[in-house]
Amino acid sequence: MLIGPVILDDRMTGQNYLDFLQNELSKQLADIPLATRISMYFQHDGAPSHYTRHVMQHLNYTFPNRLIGHGSPINWPPRSPDLTPLDFCLWGLMKSELYRKKVDTRDELLVNILDVITCIKESQDALRRTTRHVFTRVAKCIDVDGGIFEHLL
Numbered sequence: 001m002l003i004g005p006v007i008l009d010d011r012m013t014g015q016n017y018l019d020f021l022q023n024e025l026s027k028q029l030a031d032i033p034l035a036t037r038i039s040m041y042f043q044h045d046g047a048p049s050h051y052t053r054h055v056m057q058h059l060n061y062t063f064p065n066r067l068i069g070h071g072s073p074i075n076w077p078p079r080s081p082d083l084t085p086l087d088f089c090l091w092g093l094m095k096s097e098l099y100r101k102k103v104d105t106r107d108e109l110l111v112n113i114l115d116v117i118t119c120i121k122e123s124q125d126a127l128r129r130t131t132r133h134v135f136t137r138v139a140k141c142i143d144v145d146g147g148i149f150e151h152l153l
Contacts, residue, residue, distance in 0.1 A: 002090075002127055003028045005117045007110060014052030021058055043068035043076065043084070082150050083137050089130045093120065 006024045010016050029037055042063040044050045051071060059067050068074045082088055097116040103109045120126070140149040 002117070002121045003032075005114065007113075012047065012049045014049045014055055017047075017049045018052070018055050018058060021055065021062070039066075041066045041068055041074070045084075046070050082148075083134065083141060085130045085134055088137070089133075090120070 003025075006020065006028065008016065008020060029040075032040070040063070042059060046069070049055070050069065056071070060073070065073045068076050070076065076083075094113075094116055097119070098109075098112055101112055103112055136153070137149070140152050141147075143149065144152070
């Protein structure tokens with residue numbers, strides 16, 4: 001499932017990210033059934049703000065042994081966008097949809113982003129296929145010992 005979006009107005013710092021996790025993310029997860037939340041994994045990228053001591057403490061507490069990322073219980077290979085659904089699917093889809101409509105202001109862009117996200121969220125079959133495709137990609141990555149594998153898909 002796709003949770004969000006949340007538009008952050010400030011520059012991303014460790015403290016701003018922690019505030020997001022403690023306040024906004026908890027609101028987003030409130031509608032998720034408890035059975036799903038206790039088995040949900042959390043993955044983020046290598047942004048320095050994601051790895052401050054307080055952020056990592058919070059995430060390790062909130063997602064015990066279900067945190068994917070650098071220095072996490074489940075380490076994620078560096079520079080591996082070919083394994084991340086947001087990278088190999090969602091961002092490309094979002095960009096192609098966003099560029100269909102010319103916008104002139106930040107507010108128009110934000111409205112357009114929210115509209116595109118709503119359409120993507122409504123496409124549950126596409127989200128399921130994308131999630132299942134991660135397993136195929138991981139298997140190919142293992143087959144080539146962590147090398148480049150996208151040409152094999």
